[in-house]
Amino acid sequence: MYRYILTDVFNKGTRTVGTKRHSKKLGHSRYQLGDHSPCPKGGLSRYQLGDYFPYCLAGHSRYHLGVHSPSYPVSRYSRYHLTRLYSNKAFPKMSVRVPLSCDFFFRQLFDRESCTYTYLLADTVDGEAVIIDPVLEMAERDAKLIEELGLRLKYAMNTHMHADHITGTGLLKKLIPGCQSLISKASGAQADKYVEAGDEVLFGRHRLEVRATPGHTNGCVTYVCHEQGLVFTGDALLIRGCGRTDFQEGNSETLYDSVHSQIFTLPDAFQVYPAHDYKGQTVSTVGEEKKYNPRLCKQLNEFVKIMENLNLPYPKMIDKAVPANKCCGMYDI
Structure with a gap:
């Protein structure tokens, strides 16, 4: 032996x-x-x-x-x-986490101002990396970390065209030669590479499946790493919440269908990593959100009523962020 x-x-x-x-x-x-x-x-x-x-x-x-x-x-x-x-008696309400493989690097980063999560993923053998939902003000931080870790950034990618912050993809392209921007074709934003439902984003031997999850915006996508059990949901699914549907082509019925058909059909143990959190939580699971999400565990008609009565303020960054994010975050900065 x-x-x-x-x-x-x-x-x-x-x-x-x-x-x-x-x-x-x-x-x-x-x-x-x-x-x-x-x-x-x-x-x-x-x-x-x-x-x-x-x-x-x-x-x-x-x-x-x-x-x-x-x-x-x-x-x-x-x-x-x-x-x-x-x-089964030990933790009856907890899902079993899929363990990360030893050649997979994962780091969750945070921007305090916009409460945005950025995710750095890499193949530790090949050194190829991708970054999801980078923020303009944090781009230098991210570039320094990538350099310190000896990684090669292949894609700076977004889950959708954000309205609450300016993306850092354009600046990262300047700071890290060879990096390309990536976003969904339906987003309407400029990028070096466009993806659609069913595509795969490859880095080293690892891959992210692209799933279309519109409803918050028309161009929202969720990235799924099946081998590692990770789901990057953008604003479509938040921890015990979801993205608003009252601007940027938002539609409550579409969002409800997207989450239930494209995210809630994944294994319960898959970990949910959203683009934002405002209450200090960092991660959830598909199983938790199916059971405890106060909006999305409801029937469709109840969900629509909830979304219609959120009475949220107009996003303070939207008039600046959307025009900039249409141009990879490099408009008028």
Whole structure:
């Protein structure tokens, strides 16, 4: 048997695409993402964050997110996510997170002024990266981080044409030669590359599926990374909320259908990362939003009434942001 540095799915302890070393104790294996952990006696094995693989050790196993939990009996030669505690009684209302692969980089960034989240994703082997929903005032911060991490920015991309801040895509193109801007064709904004529903955005070996989710604007899209279980929803779906529908081609019925058909059909465990949050939350899940979103868990007619009676103020940046964002954020700045 062997000790493994996990980078893929293993087949009963006999195959690896990572690094393998002989184990001192015959009959047991040590598993951990990028490292090794002690293997106790008696058929128990210790696991931390990593991928999933067929269970090949006798007896029991310990599963939890980054820590060890009491052993729990499982069937031999079954497939389990490393991050799951295999007792349904432990966290009955929580979905099991899909673990990130060891060659996937993810960083969530924040702009305090507009409460905008920006996401940097990369292939750590290839070094190719994309950034989602960058903000003009934070572009130099983002460019510096990308340089420090030794990444090559392929795309500066948006989920839609924003009305509450000016995008940083244009400035990032100036700061990082070779970077291209990307947005949906239906947005009406200028960009180097346009995407539509069903397209894929590739960076290294990783990919984001493009799903059209109009309703907040006609050009809204959601980016889905199926392998990592990540969903970047822009303003279509927020944490316990959604984007407004009273300007920029907004339509409540369309938004409701978009979220229910394109986002709520994804696995419950997929993590939802929106473009904004105003209450300090950073992430949700598809399952949580299906159950607890106070607007979108309602019937369509109730949802429409809620949206019609929000009485939100006119966006203070819209008259400046929309013209600029039509030109990749480089208009009159």
